[in-house]
Amino acid sequence: MAKTKVRRISANETTARSEQVATASAVPSERVTGPAWAVWILARFPGVRYRYQSWGTTRRVVMAILLYLVALPIIPIVIAAVWYAKDPEGFKKSPLMPVLVAVIAAWLGGFGWVANQTPITDGTPMASVKSSADGETSTANSDPAATATQASKDKIATQQKSNATNGRHFENCTAAFDAGVFDIARNNASYERRLDRDNDGIACEK
Structure with missing residues (x-):
């Protein structure tokens, strides 16, 4: 008579298997x-x-x-094109035709409006665009405050360094030159775009 061997599982093996099962079930799924x-x-x-x-x-x-x-806005265009190609008269008579045409027109109009937007300025009326000889464009400032009298220019002609602005705001570049102030950088508290003749970030240039 054959003897059946029964393998006894020790307590340690049982504990180890339980830990493996617990660990496997605790691992979160990476499926998103x-x-x-x-x-x-x-x-x-x-x-x-x-x-x-x-x-x-x-x-x-x-x-x-x-x-x-x-x-997705292209879908109405495709629907309208296929419909019109198969049944032009039915497309024209259908009540859905104006809806599709309106959706297509609105989408194309909005896309065209965004694509043709011009650069945004600060809204000052004196800003204009001029073309240079090499084809590049630059913005010019026609505000009279950006210019100075010849007498005030002569006062700073030999001055190498501008006096401190101390955050003052000048009526025009003539007043700035009379105070010995020139070449006011954009990061200076006294900088004003209306005093920047060529809009290069330097106001009341010498």
């Missing part, structure tokens, strides 16, 4: 799901639908927002 709406958007774009699974939550949210703002 992310917001459901972000996953819904990412899963519908060919360029990212098979790549977003390895992304973290932050990247998923950012990419989903970008795709929503940039790519």
